[in-house]
Amino acid sequence: MKVFRATRMERCIGCHSCSLACARLVHKKLSWNTAGIRVKSLGGVTSGFQAVVCLSCDPPPCAEACPTGAMRPRKSGGGVLFKEDVCIRCGECAKACPVEAIYLDRDQTPYVCIQCGRCIPFCPHDCLELIEAREAGPACEEACHVPK
Amino acid sequence: MSPNNAFRVLVVDLASGKGDLVLVDGRDKWCGGSGLAALLYERYGQKELPAFHPDQPIIFAIGPLNGYFPLMSKTICGFKSPYNEQYAESHAGGRSSASLRFAGLDALVLRGRAKRPSCVLAGSRRLDVLDVHYLWGADVFTAGKLLRKIAPGNSGHRSIMRIGPAGENLSHYACINVDTYRHFGRLGAGAVLGSKNVKGVVIHGDADLPLPEDKNYPKLFKDIHDKVTATDMMEKYHNLGTPVNVLPLNELKSLPWRNMQATADPDAEKISGEEFADKMLMHNAACSGCPVGCIHVGMLREMFSKGHRFAIHQVSYDHEPNFACGPMLGVTDPSEVLRLIDATDRQGLDVISAGVALAWATEAMQKGVITRDETLTNLAFGDVEGYRTAIYHIGHKTNEFYEMLGQGALVAGKRYGGEDYACVIGQEMAGYATGETYFVAQTLGFRHSHLDTGGYSYDQKHDEKDVDKVVKFLVDDEKERVMLTNLVSCLFARGVYKPELAAEALSCLGYKELADNLDGVSDFVRNARWKLKAATGYDPMNTRIPKRFSEIVTWKGPVDPAHMEALRQAYAKAVTAMINAPG
Numbered sequence: 001m002k003v004f005r006a007t008r009m010e011r012c013i014g015c016h017s018c019s020l021a022c023a024r025l026v027h028k029k030l031s032w033n034t035a036g037i038r039v040k041s042l043g044g045v046t047s048g049f050q051a052v053v054c055l056s057c058d059p060p061p062c063a064e065a066c067p068t069g070a071m072r073p074r075k076s077g078g079g080v081l082f083k084e085d086v087c088i089r090c091g092e093c094a095k096a097c098p099v100e101a102i103y104l105d106r107d108q109t110p111y112v113c114i115q116c117g118r119c120i121p122f123c124p125h126d127c128l129e130l131i132e133a134r135e136a137g138p139a140c141e142e143a144c145h146v147p148k
Numbered sequence: 149m150s151p152n153n154a155f156r157v158l159v160v161d162l163a164s165g166k167g168d169l170v171l172v173d174g175r176d177k178w179c180g181g182s183g184l185a186a187l188l189y190e191r192y193g194q195k196e197l198p199a200f201h202p203d204q205p206i207i208f209a210i211g212p213l214n215g216y217f218p219l220m221s222k223t224i225c226g227f228k229s230p231y232n233e234q235y236a237e238s239h240a241g242g243r244s245s246a247s248l249r250f251a252g253l254d255a256l257v258l259r260g261r262a263k264r265p266s267c268v269l270a271g272s273r274r275l276d277v278l279d280v281h282y283l284w285g286a287d288v289f290t291a292g293k294l295l296r297k298i299a300p301g302n303s304g305h306r307s308i309m310r311i312g313p314a315g316e317n318l319s320h321y322a323c324i325n326v327d328t329y330r331h332f333g334r335l336g337a338g339a340v341l342g343s344k345n346v347k348g349v350v351i352h353g354d355a356d357l358p359l360p361e362d363k364n365y366p367k368l369f370k371d372i373h374d375k376v377t378a379t380d381m382m383e384k385y386h387n388l389g390t391p392v393n394v395l396p397l398n399e400l401k402s403l404p405w406r407n408m409q410a411t412a413d414p415d416a417e418k419i420s421g422e423e424f425a426d427k428m429l430m431h432n433a434a435c436s437g438c439p440v441g442c443i444h445v446g447m448l449r450e451m452f453s454k455g456h457r458f459a460i461h462q463v464s465y466d467h468e469p470n471f472a473c474g475p476m477l478g479v480t481d482p483s484e485v486l487r488l489i490d491a492t493d494r495q496g497l498d499v500i501s502a503g504v505a506l507a508w509a510t511e512a513m514q515k516g517v518i519t520r521d522e523t524l525t526n527l528a529f530g531d532v533e534g535y536r537t538a539i540y541h542i543g544h545k546t547n548e549f550y551e552m553l554g555q556g557a558l559v560a561g562k563r564y565g566g567e568d569y570a571c572v573i574g575q576e577m578a579g580y581a582t583g584e585t586y587f588v589a590q591t592l593g594f595r596h597s598h599l600d601t602g603g604y605s606y607d608q609k610h611d612e613k614d615v616d617k618v619v620k621f622l623v624d625d626e627k628e629r630v631m632l633t634n635l636v637s638c639l640f641a642r643g644v645y646k647p648e649l650a651a652e653a654l655s656c657l658g659y660k661e662l663a664d665n666l667d668g669v670s671d672f673v674r675n676a677r678w679k680l681k682a683a684t685g686y687d688p689m690n691t692r693i694p695k696r697f698s699e700i701v702t703w704k705g706p707v708d709p710a711h712m713e714a715l716r717q718a719y720a721k722a723v724t725a726m727i728n729a730p731g
Contacts, residue, residue, distance in 0.1 A: 015434035040304035
């Protein structure tokens with residue numbers, strides 16, 4: 001199993017190509033928001049950009065908070081699978097996420113990264129990657145670029 | 149998706165703070181962007197009234213492809229220009245066009261005058277006109293920081309436009325700053341906002357829209373994305389950026405130096421694109437939806453106390469600001485160039501006009517036409533401190549001289565003397581002393597911009613004096629650019645979005661009729677814009693090119709005044725034909 005990491009966000013130019021690709025290809029929408037990865041400025045464009053994205057927690061608190069089993073832990077590697085047809089739009093998953101990685105649309109439908117990596121080819125600066133979950137450290141550690 | 153052909157336009161009455169969401173027909177005729185702005189000016193504009201009259205609208209319009217395809221990242225601002233009292237356009241990127249798309253709007257129109265200094269706040273489910281009297285007087289960057297607090301939410305997914313003191317004080321070339329690094333730069337849109345008591349406009353892109361139904365859409369998107377990123381087509385824009393032009397232009401004796409008293413100088417190597425990239429470039433940034441990332445942000449490190457205390461300024465640079473704050477003012481240190489760009493940005497001035505106006509003032513001071521009594525500081529080529537002081541004075545309209553200079557170098561030249569060496573061709577020149585074609589093209593061009601047509605590029609490749617050929621080039625090239633500014637594409641993508649690809653993209657979104665008639669629509673909008681410009685006072689025959697433009701030498705030799713005049717008359721005739729073409 002692979003997990004998604006936004007490891008080199010200091011290279012980000014804020015073009016939003018990743019989130020637009022996720023919205024377009026995964027969630028079939030045209031939007032800045034309905035995407036598993038969303039790029040925010042850190043208080044204006046002069047201060048750089050942050051990827052708001054699932055850290056593939058294991059166990060994932062969003063799945064624990066979900067009352068209907070719509071948000072379930074993946075079999076291995078961390079992160080979640082989302083089953084829209086059993087989601088009751090309670091929004092508990094988004095509340096439980098410590099890094100606000102789950103977006104709720106106006107109907108309270110959650111949008112979360114599914115670790116598929118389809119956004120990666122659209123990043124012009126190679127900020128994003130998929131890595132083998134068994135080789136991956138915590139998401140925060142990955143971003144530190146510590147040689148292994 | 150079967151797109152609703154009507155334009156969704158939010159029309160805001162600033163006096164009451166209320167808006168109307170209006171559905172405007174005409175997609176197949178006007179397309180969007182330039183066409184939509186012209187259509188809305190026809191509908192809401194007051195051709196006979198002055199630019200600062202409260203009844204004049206200011207229009208922000210996008211086109212059918214914005215948000216849907218890469219590099220469709222620009223917004224058209226349509227307004228009556230205080231600089232020339234004619235209908236005008238200015239273009240900007242940043243997040244403005246994506247924000248309008250994701251706010252569910254094709255255009256935002258501001259009418260009337262707010263009772264108090266205000267900020268307009270629009271989104272897919274909100275409209276507010278907030279009293280921000282406490283921001284009046286704030287520089288552009290302070291205003292931007294505070295507006296982020298005042299209009300919270302959607303960080304990274306909104307556009308923050310604002311004006312500086314220059315817009316408040318109605319300088320005729322005050323700009324609108326868009327998302328810190330981009331601008332509706334030319335012809336005074338910032339002053340029009342100032343005249344309306346509008347300090348800022350925040351657009352929240354907070355809607356989720358359905359994807360086009362055409363199954364081919366994701367593939368077409370990827371094909372275009374691959375084209376702009378995987379080939380070297382856009383390399384010059386994201387590598388050194390437009391300052392890559394400095395050395396070649398200087399080599400061709402086509403770089404204006406010291407109020408265009410010279411067209412080449414060995415010091416060009418100190419301010420080349422390579423020097424800026426090596427010494428000043430801090431990072432690149434992008435307009436939303438553009439993977440090219442052509443915005444070059446330089447780091448200005450300012451030691452403000454001898455104890456090694458530093459302040460960092462991040463300043464976006466490009467060929468035009470570099471030219472206006474560099475060679476045109478005799479400044480050849482990249483740090484000093486960035487300091488001047490930063491100073492004009494803070495005041496909310498169009499950097500090209502400010503730099504070129506100061507270049508005129510410097511020569512006028514050298515010649516004794518004006519003195520320190522007027523300028524309040526010493527103006528000398530290369531003297532950055534004097535220029536920084538003067539930039540503050542233009543922004544604040546400190547005295548009569550700066551009021552005149554804030555209306556343009558030619559206005560000041562008329563008042564004090566020295567019109568012959570005011571480098572004004574329609575408005576202050578851009579950074580190309582390339583010769584007759586460009587000088588005529590900007591003098592007569594619809595926006596008086598170097599981007600109306602590729603005249604500056606034509607000059608660098610042709611030295612034959614074939615008037616008919618040049619005029620044909622200008623007329624055809626303008627049409628192709630109008631096609632792009634209807635969509636609204638970044639003009640840097642003109643090598644990618646040829647008419648066939650533009651038609652394919654439109655067709656993919658369901659705009660079949662528009663796709664089939666793209667050429668006719670471009671013709672129609674081009675002529676419609678000219679008609680509006682003429683109806684607001686423009687007479688192409690009644691244009692002139694100051695003497696300085698005949699006094700220079702380019703790679704082709706001395707500029708030929710007779711050829712330039714023949715070209716001016718022939719292009720004016722062609723423009724007149726477009727003005728008079730059947731509607």
